[in-house]
Amino acid sequence: MKTVRFFTLCLTLATAAHARIIYVDDDANAPGDGRSWQTAYKYLQDALADASDGDEVHVAQGIYTPDRGATVTTGDRKAAFRWNRAVIVRGGYAGLGEPDPNERDISRYQTILSGDLSANDVDVNDPCDLLTHPSRAENSYHVVGPCGTETELDGFVITGGNSNGIGSMPGVGTYGAGVYVGPETVRNCTVTRNSAWWAGGVWGVRNLMNCTIMGNVASDSGGGGHWWGREYVYHVTDCTFSGNSGKVGGGGM
Ligand SMILES: [Ca+2]
Numbered sequence: 001m002k003t004v005r006f007f008t009l010c011l012t013l014a015t016a017a018h019a020r021i022i023y024v025d026d027d028a029n030a031p032g033d034g035r036s037w038q039t040a041y042k043y044l045q046d047a048l049a050d051a052s053d054g055d056e057v058h059v060a061q062g063i064y065t066p067d068r069g070a071t072v073t074t075g076d077r078k079a080a081f082r083w084n085r086a087v088i089v090r091g092g093y094a095g096l097g098e099p100d101p102n103e104r105d106i107s108r109y110q111t112i113l114s115g116d117l118s119a120n121d122v123d124v125n126d127p128c129d130l131l132t133h134p135s136r137a138e139n140s141y142h143v144v145g146p147c148g149t150e151t152e153l154d155g156f157v158i159t160g161g162n163s164n165g166i167g168s169m170p171g172v173g174t175y176g177a178g179v180y181v182g183p184e185t186v187r188n189c190t191v192t193r194n195s196a197w198w199a200g201g202v203w204g205v206r207n208l209m210n211c212t213i214m215g216n217v218a219s220d221s222g223g224g225g226h227w228w229g230r231e232y233v234y235h236v237t238d239c240t241f242s243g244n245s246g247k248v249g250g251g252g253m
């Protein structure tokens with residue numbers, strides 16, 4: 001019995017020792033190795049591919065699109081930020097060129113996950129116009145997700161998703177343009193200017209905490225978000241929903 005306990009303890013220590021911080025900054029030289037701010041990964045996808053259970057990914061201010069990195073194809077609308085390991089991904093760091101790269105302020109050091117792959121999106125006054133505006137034709141179907149359990153996203157702006165695919169069931173390309181099925185926890189994020197058939201902003205996020213869901217649209221229902229399935233428990237805590245539109249119903253959620 002004692003032997004078994006000792007083995008368990010060793011395994012726990014080994015796991016804890018392995019956990020590390022992986023750094024990402026869009027101002028870094030590509031590709032980087034993520035071991036420090038000075039050698040940060042340029043692309044968030046490369047950090048997600050590198051991360052193991054217990055690691056944290058720290059992302060500096062800047063704009064990140066899901067179609068850039070070694071594991072994805074530039075311009076691929078189907079690419080999204082996805083991970084299955086128990087990894088927390090945090091934005092809002094000062095990063096390269098700042099006196100203290102580790103300083104964190106999610107308002108001052110805005111860290112944007114954007115589906116606008118060609119960086120050509122035009123601002124619209126009415127979120128409903130997001131559904132058809134030609135500047136969004138090449139945008140990602142989903143910006144983030146699906147992700148596994150024990151995944152967390154903290155301190156980002158998530159924008160520019162356009163789930164205008166064909167289909168009538170929850171699936172790739174039609175539901176959840178900003179966040180599609182996870183991360184399990186999304187906190188301190190602003191989800192804005194995403195458009196979908198259903199669930200413009202977020203679809204099926206288990207724990208949505210201290211987030212602002214603003215100016216998203218669905219051509220059917222759930223402009224801000226949609227939660228589905230009586231077998232699941234969802235928590236939406238301290239969140240603001242404003243200016244979202246559902247053309248059939250459920251503008252906010
Ligand atoms: Ca940067």
Ligand SMILES: [Ca+2]
Binds near residue numbers: 117119120121
């Ligand atoms: Ca675009």
